[in-house]
Amino acid sequence: MNIQPTEIQANTSRTIRSIEAEAWIDMLDAAPLPVRKQLGIETFRSDNACFLACRELPAVPFNRGFAVRPQWSASEKEMAEGLRWLDRNASKMWVIQVDEEGFDASSAALSRMGITRKDSGWIKFFSRPVDHIVPNEPRIEIADGGRKATDFANVINAAYGFPTATFEWFKALASRDRWTCYVAYADNEPCSAGAAFFGSAGAWFGIDATLATARGKGLQSAMIARRLRDVGDKGAVIAMAETGRPTTVDSPLGTSFRNYQRAGFEVQHYSANFARDPNAPRSATPVFMM
Missing domain, CATH: 3.40.630.30 (Gcn5-related N-acetyltransferase (GNAT))
Structure with a gap:
């Protein structure tokens, strides 16, 4: 089992982040209004990043931010805006996901803001759709x-x-x-x-x-x-x-x-999770893929 990418392809990584941001924002927008109010569901897009909040559902996938473009880490103003939004709207266990592209700059900026690395993070996959036949398909x-x-x-x-x-x-x-x-x-x-x-x-x-x-x-x-x-x-x-x-x-x-x-x-690519809350649990447990 290969846990590491063989090569970081910047264009593919950005495409993946674009797909991910569009899907997750649309998923949260699908919640009926009474559910949005009950669970505290909110979304936010800054120029270069995506932020998700579901305050009453304390699972990391629903309470996080991630850069869609690497330019995010170049603007501490934009980064600070996103962190303030998470503090106001998300569960206290929110995380910021930092990809390998631009990792050093992003992690250094977050560290200055009191946000530290938490756990082993997430893996992002991609595939070119082809016919996959599964024997004895249910x-x-x-x-x-x-x-x-x-x-x-x-x-x-x-x-x-x-x-x-x-x-x-x-x-x-x-x-x-x-x-x-x-x-x-x-x-x-x-x-x-x-x-x-x-x-x-x-x-x-x-x-x-x-x-x-x-x-x-x-x-x-x-x-x-x-x-x-x-x-x-x-x-x-x-x-x-x-x-x-x-x-x-x-x-x-x-x-x-x-x-x-x-x-x-x-x-x-690999995404590391950074958090303000030192007690935020390991994020792979509630990740939305079981």
Whole structure:
């Protein structure tokens, strides 16, 4: 298992960040207004960075900032503006993700602002969509409304232990333009979920959730292959995904990492997490890819 990228390709890294920012902002915007108010959902784009907040859902993926362009670290004014926004709007466990491109400048500037490196961070993947055939593929349905959308939201809430309020959010996401949400069934019971966002620069894969009782059966791998086929059919030339960065080859936190590599995704870059809160937990645990 290769945890490191073979070569940092700046243009690909920036494309990945652009896709990621568009997908996450649209995902948070999908939450119905009552849910937005209840969970404290907000988004913010500065000139060169993206910021997400979900104050009452203290999971790192929903409470973070990241540069979309490396110019962000050149402006301490813009950096400070983003940090103030996170302090006002996000859960106290928010992080700033710093990529390998421009890492030294960004980490030095954050250090001067009292923001320090926390953990092993995340890995960003990319793939060129191609036909991926999975033997004995399980029953995978598109959650395009009705009962399937309910199944999609229920699997996510159960797998991640999210609060009840998120159910209506992810149910609404299943019917949102540019999103395709999926449910995998075993013995006619919904047990795994995943989503694909088709953005202006490419596709984003995430919201991978499998119930504990159904893990280890190849459901996530089948879901990855199905999404690659579908976004390829729609004309996507690149797909990206993100997982927690496993600290060792056999780490239990590396299951999603290994599944994406087996599906043909390549490691593009590593993102370190920086935080103001010294007690912020290791971010790979709640990362939205299980």
